[in-house]
Amino acid sequence: MTTSTPPLREAARAIVLDADDRVLLLRYDENGGFWATPGGSLENGEDHATATIRELREELGVDEKAVEIGPQLAERSKDHLVGGREVRQVERYFLTRVSAAAVDPAHATQPDNIRETRWWTISDLRAATETVYPVGLADLVEAVVEGRTPALPVVLD
Template sequence: MTTSTPPLREAARAIVLDAEDRLLLLRYDENGGFWATPGGSLEDGEDYDTATLRELREELGIDEKAVELGAQLAERSKDHLVGGREVRQVEKYFLTRVWAAEVDPARASQPDNIREHRWWTLAELRATGETVYPHGLADLVTGVVAHGAPPRPVVLTV
């Protein structure tokens, strides 16, 4: 019996905080609805920093000059369907800081089925009954706000 590993899909995701340490999340309707951080797959020849900035521009209309790109905070691997085929997605999460006023979805060039964007306080994130990905995001952001970036990226599950 042979098992095959799905093809690798590398993705850059942004943990976007504003001046008040609120977290920006995007809502999608798929799979019963969920909230997630902005981001997506790397394009050919692209590094993670470049992909993070491009995704923020494409999904939220944020000018890259307005973004303070920080350290990699976490990583997550997950097998799932993308465009009808199974992939092993490896996501790297980067701290980004922007002014809330810089978010302008009207300038977004690829909104990718985003239904809504919302700034969440840590208290709101901890109290919500809605599905938020990745799991453990509230704890990660709480630690970053209190102590700064972890010395090594945290490994997140699911």
């Protein structure tokens, strides 16, 4: 019996913080509903930072001039279905600073299946009864807000 590894799908995700250190999450209805950070797969020839900025424009209408990309904070690998086929998605999470006023979903060019956007405080994340991805986001955001940005990317579940 042989098992095959699903094809690799590289993705860039943004941990978007505003001036008040709130994190921006997007709500999706599929798989019972969940909240997640903005982001998506890399396009041909694209690096992770460029993909992060593009995804913020496509999903949230954020002008690239309004985005401050920081270090890679985390990485996560997960097998899941995309377009009906299984892939192994490897996500890199980047600290991104954006003013709340720069987020304009009405100007999003590819809002996918986003149902809602919301700014969350660390307390909101810790009290959440809904599913939030990635697991461990509250601890990671809290560390960054407290000035404890990880020297190397944290591996998330």
